[in-house]
Amino acid sequence: MSERLLDVTDLSIEIETRSGPATIVAGIDLHVDKGETLGIVGESGCGKSLTMLSLLRLLPNKIRVAGGRAEFQGRDLLKLSRRELRQVRGGRIGFVFQDPMTSLNPVMKIGAQLSEPLIYHRDMSRADAWKRSGELLRLVGIPGAEERLHSYPHELSGGMRQRVMIAAGLACEPELLIADEPTTALDVTIQAQIVDLVKELRKRLGMSVVWITHDLALIAGLADRICVLYAGTVVEDAPVDQLFATPGHPYTRGLLASIPRVSGSTMARLSSIGGTPPEPGRRPSGCAFAPRCPLAQEVCRQNAPALQPMQGSSNAHRVACHFAGRLMSEAA
Amino acid sequence: MLRYIAMRILLWIPSVLLVMLGVYALAFYGAGDPIKLIFLRAPGDVAYDPVRVEAIRESAGLTKPFLEQFANYLLNLLQGNFGNSLNSGRSVWAMISAAAPVSFKLGLCAIVVTALIAVPLGLVAGLNQNTKLDYTILGSALFLWAIPPYVAGPLLMVGLLLILPGIHVPYGWGGVFDARIILPLVVLSFQPIALIVRQTRAAVIEVLSEDFVRTARAKGVPELFVALKHVLRPVLTPVVTQLGLIMITIINGAIFVELVFGLPGLGRLTVQALINSDYPVILAITLIGSLLVMLSNLLVDVLYPLLDPRAATSMKGR
Numbered sequence: 001m002s003e004r005l006l007d008v009t010d011l012s013i014e015i016e017t018r019s020g021p022a023t024i025v026a027g028i029d030l031h032v033d034k035g036e037t038l039g040i041v042g043e044s045g046c047g048k049s050l051t052m053l054s055l056l057r058l059l060p061n062k063i064r065v066a067g068g069r070a071e072f073q074g075r076d077l078l079k080l081s082r083r084e085l086r087q088v089r090g091g092r093i094g095f096v097f098q099d100p101m102t103s104l105n106p107v108m109k110i111g112a113q114l115s116e117p118l119i120y121h122r123d124m125s126r127a128d129a130w131k132r133s134g135e136l137l138r139l140v141g142i143p144g145a146e147e148r149l150h151s152y153p154h155e156l157s158g159g160m161r162q163r164v165m166i167a168a169g170l171a172c173e174p175e176l177l178i179a180d181e182p183t184t185a186l187d188v189t190i191q192a193q194i195v196d197l198v199k200e201l202r203k204r205l206g207m208s209v210v211w212i213t214h215d216l217a218l219i220a221g222l223a224d225r226i227c228v229l230y231a232g233t234v235v236e237d238a239p240v241d242q243l244f245a246t247p248g249h250p251y252t253r254g255l256l257a258s259i260p261r262v263s264g265s266t267m268a269r270l271s272s273i274g275g276t277p278p279e280p281g282r283r284p285s286g287c288a289f290a291p292r293c294p295l296a297q298e299v300c301r302q303n304a305p306a307l308q309p310m311q312g313s314s315n316a317h318r319v320a321c322h323f324a325g326r327l328m329s330e331a332a
Numbered sequence: 333m334l335r336y337i338a339m340r341i342l343l344w345i346p347s348v349l350l351v352m353l354g355v356y357a358l359a360f361y362g363a364g365d366p367i368k369l370i371f372l373r374a375p376g377d378v379a380y381d382p383v384r385v386e387a388i389r390e391s392a393g394l395t396k397p398f399l400e401q402f403a404n405y406l407l408n409l410l411q412g413n414f415g416n417s418l419n420s421g422r423s424v425w426a427m428i429s430a431a432a433p434v435s436f437k438l439g440l441c442a443i444v445v446t447a448l449i450a451v452p453l454g455l456v457a458g459l460n461q462n463t464k465l466d467y468t469i470l471g472s473a474l475f476l477w478a479i480p481p482y483v484a485g486p487l488l489m490v491g492l493l494l495i496l497p498g499i500h501v502p503y504g505w506g507g508v509f510d511a512r513i514i515l516p517l518v519v520l521s522f523q524p525i526a527l528i529v530r531q532t533r534a535a536v537i538e539v540l541s542e543d544f545v546r547t548a549r550a551k552g553v554p555e556l557f558v559a560l561k562h563v564l565r566p567v568l569t570p571v572v573t574q575l576g577l578i579m580i581t582i583i584n585g586a587i588f589v590e591l592v593f594g595l596p597g598l599g600r601l602t603v604q605a606l607i608n609s610d611y612p613v614i615l616a617i618t619l620i621g622s623l624l625v626m627l628s629n630l631l632v633d634v635l636y637p638l639l640d641p642r643a644a645t646s647m648k649g650r
């Protein structure tokens with residue numbers, strides 16, 4: 001077994017509401033090995049971004065971690081002092097955010113924003129950091145890198161800005177890069193460029209990557225392993241080929257079925273999963289997916305299934321379902 | 333940029349002409365007769381003589397039709413002649429050029445004091461939103477806001493005189509570096525400080541929820557530098573605008589403060605001119621006031637690109 005870099009156990013996150021705290025993330029278990037790329041997939045609001053933000057304590061106001069552990073290189077991230085936390089942020093773990101339009105400071109030059117992690121983590125002088133920033137921009141494939149350092153974010157295109165964000169995340173050569181839907185705000189050709197860029201950098205720098213997305217098709221060519229989240233829990237965790245070959249959870253199957261496919265000249269109507277995910281604080285008592293699940297039985301509404309290795313598959317393929325891997329006909 | 337400034341000045345001219353026409357009309361058709369007032373206020377027992385009054389009125393050109401008077405005034409103005417005060421006969425230009433610097437210096441000092449006190453307080457309050465510190469700062473600001481200058485001025489003056497027996501009465505003007513400026517400055521800064529504290533706080537809270545602040549934290553930037561480099565700068569744009577507006581109101585006549593503390597500024601001059609229906613002085617003050625407003629707005633506009641590079645791009649387009 002390869003070396004664990006990040007090990008999150010039983011992490012739960014709450015939001016403060018008028019009627020008391022409501023659970024958004026309910027006991028997530030996930031891990032990332034060294035050099036591995038983990039894809040985290042799920043619908044909007046399933047808690048995938050919050051889980052990753054909570055690791056660096058970047059949660060918005062009124063949302064807080066309610067319990068659990070997040071060990072990174074043997075230390076619990078959730079218990080770090082402010083000083084230790086600051087060293088991890090941007091130093092050991094780089095973060096790339098979803099929207100490059102708003103995630104860069106509009107009134108600071110690109111060079112100054114790229115220099116920051118170098119100045120605060122590597123004790124570089126302003127001039128050295130600026131020079132290194134130019135190298136970083138070249139690394140992420142920005143033409144005319146040295147001149148671009150003097151640009152402001154509004155003078156760059158969306159794809160260029162996301163490259164800048166990635167450069168900032170990579171500045172201190174972190175062990176882990178967390179990318180929170182980095183391509184959602186970009187158009188399709190730029191998406192592909194960014195994916196290729198991260199693939200290449202991952203190889204060159206030997207880092208682990210956590211890539212959050214709702215786009216299974218995109219993550220298929222990038223991740224080693226995929227975690228599928230539903231309503232704040234991991235419903236399936238499997239190496240990417242196994243997930244696509246033998247999806248165990250009915251929700252995963254629903255997601256896979258909703259990827260658009262063009263076969264020949266006719267295009268089949270897109271299938272979708274009926275219903276909507278539960279609101280935070282209104283989680284059903286048993287399996288959270290039960291109300292939308294075509295296989296749901298009485299046991300699903302009573303007991304929440306645990307994440308267990310799927311029968312007839314490898315140990316690495318774990319599913320949280322009472323009827324994992326069974327077809328609809330078998331369950332009925 | 334230069335083109336932009338030139339355009340602003342050109343656009344200012346028609347608007348100031350309209351304002352002056354309005355003011356002239358108000359003074360002309362409104363209540364109060366400057367010539368009669370001269371007689372009423374004259375020292376000793378001067379007999380009111382209708383013949384003499386009309387003679388003076390004639391010689392001052394006040395019997396001509398309204399539009400002709402206004403046109404004459406503008407013609408003189410173009411030659412740099414502001415005319416003479418109807419009341420005292422002194423050159424209006426001399427009166428204005430004595431009063432305006434006092435108001436200008438006072439306004440500038442008040443703005444500097446306000447900015448130095450209010451912006452840091454607002455920043456601290458916003459960064460510590462909903463804590464005791466925040467409530468204390470906000471509460472104090474609201475308290476200051478609730479005290480009008482005509483209450484604060486006399487109270488502070490009397491209070492200080494009673495507490496510090498050796499103190500001179502802080503009355504009159506001795507320049508920016510004279511101790512007598514302190515009290516008027518304090519009084520003048522009360523409400524602006526309250527305003528700017530609240531505005532800075534609100535802006536800080538808004539900026540704190542911006543994505544780029546989260547990015548800065550994710551990069552490992554220490555909180556102090558997050559506040560100073562990432563939060564403060566975007567906050568300054570609206571605050572500078574507000575400071576500019578406050579400065580205009582102070583320059584154009586901090587009437588109560590100037591009267592209470594005996595400062596020979598535009599506020600005092602305005603009051604006297606209004607009481608005496610002294611048209612040339614009123615018009616000159618209107619002109620100077622409008623000029624100052626335009627210049628302050630221009631100053632704020634010129635400062636914008638320094639605070640927000642996006643403004644520079646949009647200004648090039650104009």
